[in-house]
Amino acid sequence: MTKPENKADEATEVIHQQRRQCLCKLTKFVGAAGIAAAMWPLVSALGPDEQTLADGEPLDIPLDNVAPGETLRRVWRGKLVFIRHRTAQEIALANALDGVTRIDPQADAERVKPGHEQWLVVYGYCPHAGCIPNEQNGDNPGWLCPCHGSEFDLSGRVTRGPAAQNMQVPDYAFHPDGNTLRIGVKDV
Amino acid sequence: MLKRLFIIALTVLSASFAADAAEQNTPTPERQNWSFSGINGAYDRDQLRRGLQIYAEKCRACHGMEYLDFRSLIRPGGPELSPEAAKELASGYVFPAIGDDGEPTERSGRLNDRLVSPYTNPQQAAFLHNGIVPVDLTYITRARSYDRGFPQFIFDLFIPYTEQGSDYVYAILTGYEEGDPTMMKNRYFPGGVTKMARPLTDGEFSYPTRADGQPVVPQTEAQYAKDVTAFLSWAADPDRATRQQTGGYVFLYLGIFLALCLITKRLYKRQSGAGR
Amino acid sequence: MADNSQLTPATSWLKRLPLPTSVRGIWLFSAGALLLLMLAVQILSGIILAMFYIPTVESAYDSIIHIMRNVKHGELIRNAHMIGASLFFFACYMHMLRGMYYVVYRKPYLKMWMVSVTLYVLLMVTAFLGYSLIWGQKSYWAATVITEFARAVPLVGDDLHSLLIGGYSLGTPTLGRFYVLHFIIPFIIILMTVVHIRTVRHAYADAMKRELSAQDKSRLLFDYKMTDDDAVKITLFLMLFSWLLFFAPNYLSSADNFIQADPTVTPLIVAPEWYFLPLFSILRCFPGELTGIGLMSGAVLVFYFLPWLDTSRSRFRHHSPIVKVCFLLWVLNALFLGWLGSKALVGPDLNDWLFGQSAEKGWIRPASQISTLLYFAWFLVLLPCRRFLEKQS
Numbered sequence: 001m002t003k004p005e006n007k008a009d010e011a012t013e014v015i016h017q018q019r020r021q022c023l024c025k026l027t028k029f030v031g032a033a034g035i036a037a038a039m040w041p042l043v044s045a046l047g048p049d050e051q052t053l054a055d056g057e058p059l060d061i062p063l064d065n066v067a068p069g070e071t072l073r074r075v076w077r078g079k080l081v082f083i084r085h086r087t088a089q090e091i092a093l094a095n096a097l098d099g100v101t102r103i104d105p106q107a108d109a110e111r112v113k114p115g116h117e118q119w120l121v122v123y124g125y126c127p128h129a130g131c132i133p134n135e136q137n138g139d140n141p142g143w144l145c146p147c148h149g150s151e152f153d154l155s156g157r158v159t160r161g162p163a164a165q166n167m168q169v170p171d172y173a174f175h176p177d178g179n180t181l182r183i184g185v186k187d188v
Numbered sequence: 189m190l191k192r193l194f195i196i197a198l199t200v201l202s203a204s205f206a207a208d209a210a211e212q213n214t215p216t217p218e219r220q221n222w223s224f225s226g227i228n229g230a231y232d233r234d235q236l237r238r239g240l241q242i243y244a245e246k247c248r249a250c251h252g253m254e255y256l257d258f259r260s261l262i263r264p265g266g267p268e269l270s271p272e273a274a275k276e277l278a279s280g281y282v283f284p285a286i287g288d289d290g291e292p293t294e295r296s297g298r299l300n301d302r303l304v305s306p307y308t309n310p311q312q313a314a315f316l317h318n319g320i321v322p323v324d325l326t327y328i329t330r331a332r333s334y335d336r337g338f339p340q341f342i343f344d345l346f347i348p349y350t351e352q353g354s355d356y357v358y359a360i361l362t363g364y365e366e367g368d369p370t371m372m373k374n375r376y377f378p379g380g381v382t383k384m385a386r387p388l389t390d391g392e393f394s395y396p397t398r399a400d401g402q403p404v405v406p407q408t409e410a411q412y413a414k415d416v417t418a419f420l421s422w423a424a425d426p427d428r429a430t431r432q433q434t435g436g437y438v439f440l441y442l443g444i445f446l447a448l449c450l451i452t453k454r455l456y457k458r459q460s461g462a463g464r
Numbered sequence: 465m466a467d468n469s470q471l472t473p474a475t476s477w478l479k480r481l482p483l484p485t486s487v488r489g490i491w492l493f494s495a496g497a498l499l500l501l502m503l504a505v506q507i508l509s510g511i512i513l514a515m516f517y518i519p520t521v522e523s524a525y526d527s528i529i530h531i532m533r534n535v536k537h538g539e540l541i542r543n544a545h546m547i548g549a550s551l552f553f554f555a556c557y558m559h560m561l562r563g564m565y566y567v568v569y570r571k572p573y574l575k576m577w578m579v580s581v582t583l584y585v586l587l588m589v590t591a592f593l594g595y596s597l598i599w600g601q602k603s604y605w606a607a608t609v610i611t612e613f614a615r616a617v618p619l620v621g622d623d624l625h626s627l628l629i630g631g632y633s634l635g636t637p638t639l640g641r642f643y644v645l646h647f648i649i650p651f652i653i654i655l656m657t658v659v660h661i662r663t664v665r666h667a668y669a670d671a672m673k674r675e676l677s678a679q680d681k682s683r684l685l686f687d688y689k690m691t692d693d694d695a696v697k698i699t700l701f702l703m704l705f706s707w708l709l710f711f712a713p714n715y716l717s718s719a720d721n722f723i724q725a726d727p728t729v730t731p732l733i734v735a736p737e738w739y740f741l742p743l744f745s746i747l748r749c750f751p752g753e754l755t756g757i758g759l760m761s762g763a764v765l766v767f768y769f770l771p772w773l774d775t776s777r778s779r780f781r782h783h784s785p786i787v788k789v790c791f792l793l794w795v796l797n798a799l800f801l802g803w804l805g806s807k808a809l810v811g812p813d814l815n816d817w818l819f820g821q822s823a824e825k826g827w828i829r830p831a832s833q834i835s836t837l838l839y840f841a842w843f844l845v846l847l848p849c850r851r852f853l854e855k856q857s
Contacts, residue, residue: 353719453693
């Protein structure tokens with residue numbers, strides 16, 4: 001290795017040294033960037049695949065054959081959805097209970113679409129621990145969760161604990177003719 | 189000395205391989221010009237649509253494409269049908285379903301369904317076709333090939349030539365003997381006789397027309413074969429264009445990285461070498 | 465080849481180009497780094513694939529098609545795994561050829577050599593198991609042929625065979641155990657690689673008559689700084705890998721494996737992937753099942769005996785040029801043997817072809833037999849006689 005002979009050579013040597021170090025760092029950085037880019041497809045492969053995405057698209061549900069008082073059970077994106085066709089009495093009862101529910105206050109009108117108050121669409125799970133509530137008719141119509149005894153009214157609002165939230169309402173919208181429900185979109 | 193021996197050995201070997209190839213009875217398919225071959229190849233959308241038309245009007249009667257779903261006909265890079273056209277195609281298919289009363293029933297196809305075989309099961313297909321099940325066509329251009337011989341198969345890597353299957357399928361579709369009453373003799377099929385009667389004839393399908401009323405491409409058997417083979421090639425390899433584009437970027441990156449490594453190496457060599 | 469005295473007029477231009485020394489000729493070195501790279505590629509891509517693969521007869525092939533069509537970048541990952549397997553073998557053979565050419569199996573590298581050959585065997589087992597999982601026509605019939613070997617064992621053959629595959633023929637039980645083994649053995653390979661690198665390090669210290677420092681002993685692997693040589697060669701290797709992956713993904717695989725396995729139909733030519741072709745050629749060209757199996761196993765196991773077959777004790781600079789030429793011919797012969805394995809087996813046995821009437825037309829079988837003899841001749845004839853050709857030290 002040639003030794004620097006005077007100050008000028010020393011200075012050049014220092015510059016060369018810095019150049020080498022800089023280039024070395026640059027090469028390592030570019031290499032690391034390449035490895036990170038190569039890891040990306042492996043990570044993204046873990047996400048939902050095309051089939052799952054396609055199966056999870058908004059679902060159209062025809063409402064023709066659902067009589068008043070009946071509840072339709074459908075599964076969308078792996079989750080159970082209750083679609084209840086409420087009678088006029090049930091709608092009136094739900095509205096009357098607006099001020100009574102204290103645990104998670106919410107007006108019935110906020111939980112249904114204007115013009116389609118007869119259709120109550122909620123996820124079929126108790127917000128407490130995820131059990132599926134059973135339908136109740138009689139004194140306290142609505143739903144009763146068999147796991148820990150939470151009760152829900154005809155609007156899916158919690159009237160008795162231990163649940164602390166109302167039954168969740170998914171995004172949904174009605175087709176213009178009013179006979180088909182699309183779950184998963186905010187409007188058609 | 190070593191190199192000389194190597195060259196002699198290679199010449200002797202390739203001569204013997206060439207002789208072997210000539211003994212084959214079945215002719216090898218010719219290499220065709222495909223729009224999607226080569227590094228810069230891309231599928232021709234209109235050709236894919238024509239190919240889909242032929243498949244839907246003719247081949248679909250016996251052959252399914254059970255790994256191809258209707259939704260992929262909409263996606264970019266393929267025939268790019270409109271969602272309505274794809275839904276209409278799908279609704280022509282029938283799928284088993286279970287009604288709310290628990291009884292088996294039927295429903296028409298939706299976008300997420302696949303282009304299944306027209307037969308209920310392979311046994312029915314075999315029964316209706318003298319014991320042979322019409323092969324599923326989704327991957328047919330990847331499931332067929334022909335021997336390229338030495339040393340051609342080495343050059344194929346660099347061209348790159350990956351359309352053996354497409355050339356073979358095209359050869360089969362156009363390789364039927366003229367004037368054969370059985371319509372089954374095919375010079376490219378191993379054994380010379382297929383179980384599929386000649387499927388395409390001139391003028392059988394009506395292609396979209398230009399402004400002057402003529403079809404955009406000639407309505408000949410060869411053109412039909414080209415178009416339907418291109419469609420089948422797309423079905424077997426829909427991501428080809430994206431893959432090759434990504435490949436281009438990867439090579440660019442590797443080239444830059446290689447240059448960096450070489451420069452680093454040279455700089456360090458200058459440091460430890462005699463100095464230039 | 466590292467020093468300039470061996471440069472001919474044709475290669476003197478290499479001297480003028482400012483290329484790193486290693487690029488000039490010794491491509492075989494750095495194959496170890498390439499093998500590590502391929503191991504990483506296979507394990508990473510394999511783990512993702514394993515999350516989607518379903519080891520049942522009904523779903524195996526469909527799950528792979530699902531990966532290719534639906535999973536994000538699924539086709540890329542699957543092709544990377546398949547091409548990675550091929551290039552893994554390519555690097556492995558380069559590594560082994562380097563070992564044979566530079567005679568790395570003598571003392572004090574004996575232990576390392578044993579570990580190395582075991583790694584090669586484990587690699588072959590893993591590759592075979594993985595290929596069977598695809599459940600294409602080739603996978604099914606190749607696996608059927610190989611597992612049928614168990615039947616050749618006298619007395620207990622049939623029972624052993626059904627124990628091995630979990631049934632009368634390949635099915636879901638077979639896929640299940642192949643899947644588990646294919647997943648586990650690579651981790652054994654990782655352990656053995658660590659052992660391999662450690663033994664190389666110890667043996668090198670012995671050979672250089674230097675003690676390993678306490679710091680070195682405590683490290684699991686080399687104090688591995690990737691040299692610039694390695695970086696250049698790894699990049700070039702990655703270019704080959706990327707070329708195959710993006711522009712010719714099915715170049716190294718067989719079209720038949722895009723057809724789902726069908727026990728009622730055999731493909732026209734049953735042959736394995738290119739890296740098994742020489743062994744396959746040896747297996748099938750001899751009359752008698754046990755002869756074929758025995759010779760094929762012998763062709764792999766003979767590597768274990770290299771340290772004792774090679775009796776020469778010469779330095780590299782005294783290696784005979786005759787031996788070097790014969791080595792090159794041996795390599796070409798092995799390639800030729802592999803190529804023969806991809807052809808249909810026609811032709812009479814060697815003695816009929818040479819001396820008797822050749823009832824059968826064709827030359828593949830006698831050529832395979834000659835080629836096999838040449839393959840073994842390197843190990844059993846040339847290497848033992850090597851010490852008479854070289855100056856012993």
